[in-house]
Amino acid sequence: MSIYRGHILVCSGTGCVSSGTNKVVDGFKSNLDSNNLENEFLVVETGCHGFCEMGPVAIVYPEGTFYTRVTPEDTEKIVNEHLLKGRIVKELLYSPPQSETKIPSYKEIDFYKKQLRIALRNCGYINPEDIHEYIGKGGYEALGKVLNDMTPQQAVEEMKKSGLRGRGGGGFPTGLKWEFASKSESDKKYIICNADEGDPGAFMDRSILEGDPHSLIEGMIIAGYAIGADEGYVYVRAEYPLAIRRLRTAINQAEEFGLLGDDLLGSGFSFKLQIKEGAGAFVCGEETALMASIEGKRGMPRPRPPFPAVRGLWDKPSNINNVETFANVPVIYEKGADWFASIGTEKSKGTKVFALTGKINNTGLAEVPMGISLREIIYDIGGGVTDNKKFKAVQIGGPSGGCIPEELLDLPVDYDSLIDAGAMMGSGGLVVMDESTCMVDLAKFFLNFTQSESCGKCTPCREGTKRMLEILERITEGEGKEGDIELLEEVGESIKLTSLCGLGQTAPNPILSTLQYFRHEYEAHIKDKRCPAGACSSLTTYKIKPELCKACTLCKKVCPVSAITGEVKKLHEIDPEVCIKCGACVEKCKFNAIYKG
């Protein structure tokens, strides 16, 4: 095997694929061919680099030059200038928001500087469809170590010592979970990976499946050895076709190499792995519903206990962890539990991957040590709020999470502080909101989501979320009544207490946390019939500021319902009865004379 002079790593995660990465790869290949460079440079299609906002991205090694928003046409320039002549193509380099500087090196970009990548260690660095690349980065070494040097009990102890907690949201100590399953007596046990990522705005599991599927496989085999299971299932939603394809490729390669199957690495331990495609129901992220779905039944939760560790899939003891949790497992055994436990805070060890979305400049995936502040994530890594607007709140943890206001931005991010603040780690979705977001409307959005995703098995969740949604709809339409807030609180608390599974138990969180920090917005809707953010269309009217209006008739021309009256040099007016609040006039007006009030 000969080494290549340079490697061109092109991100081929779903984000970059939708931005056109496939044609960029073809562009590089054909330009390398036409310059006879195909034996000098290797094009590597990798998983997600995390910096989705700037995609498609390409990194040229050994220099580590980071090219952003690469088009197929740009590839010719990169080949001719950079690869042939050593001249960096400056216009494709990353430039931070509100800055003219161009940053050539991957490592110098703020977005990456504060990150510590453990779960995402190989994402964006290796070709996920080539097992050699994973092995080259030390892959399956941890498995070899565990199988050779540890008893299953020792493996469980090591996991307990690491302090890893479930990255799927609940934060239950992984080692303890493994211990329960390992102590259950049975002839058959299962390891299950929950890859049913359904939170709006979260995509870390998908990125790991697409970018480093072998780390998940290795983590699952180690878990299987620790609890005494010889079979595993990965439950992935069918909406993740690329993830499923790459995982399937990885499983086939691992089988071919003898890293899945019988007598792994000569240890006598056997393990096989299957993929179960789910139909994409949010409730199937609940472990008991997920297992029902694997068994071919309708995906509905059942009461616990008995917990899966005692009676799980097909009534056999089972252990369920999330993708990100499993991706952490190999590193813990490779580098040791003490190393892992030295990162993070006292009760939250290691790192967490966050998906940054909403009104934030650097949309993407960031992995940071636990204990870092929300401010650092949003401003230093995320680059702050878009369009220089004012930060209002961050919704953390998906529909089960809560909203955190600006005054709590210095909160250290760990499982317990977030719970204390009325939010939760959840999957790690971080949705940033600016002043133009209405918090009542936001609560309505998340409740609408959980309400439609409720499986309907238990009454508090089925009926309770429906009633709450009705109240919220009324409030945003200006029909709110005295006592609505108290009613929401009362219904919310009882849904939390009486629902069967996590979906219902956390469904009221967005409402309760926005009530906690943004109660005044609810009050303004109910008492003053006013939406302070100007987002609820029933409560806003478009008006013209007479002092700014130049009477140019531009707005009048775009109004689809002829709600604007006025002629040239005659002050315009908007008839609120006719206006449909489409906002076309605001966009058209050159003098900022139209406002929402």
Added chain:
Amino acid sequence: MSKIKSLEDLRRLRVEQERNEITRQNTGVQVIVGMGTCGIAAGARDAMLTILEEINKRNLKVNITQTGCIGMCQHEPLIDVIIPGEDRITYGLVTKDIARKIVAEHIVNNNIVKEAVIGRIEKQ
């Protein structure tokens, strides 16, 4: 591919593959080839390909990068060699022969190929 039957098998495969991935790491030892128009016209590609060939043959861990014209066009092809802890050495008029010597003498044995040196930058 035959199956991996033991941890030793796995480690052998890893070492093999790690070599392939050194391009993505900073190995410390760097060869920088001047690839401006002047460099290319003077035969920088030949010099670079020779170095690449030698490095492959000898299984060395070296990064090869390139740079544009540095203004000494009459001395092209220009090649810089950086070995950590040592001075940065610039070679000029690098033919295939000199390129081979640079790898064998300078990179492997740490003896500078004096007759081809045209510059030296002291280590930082």
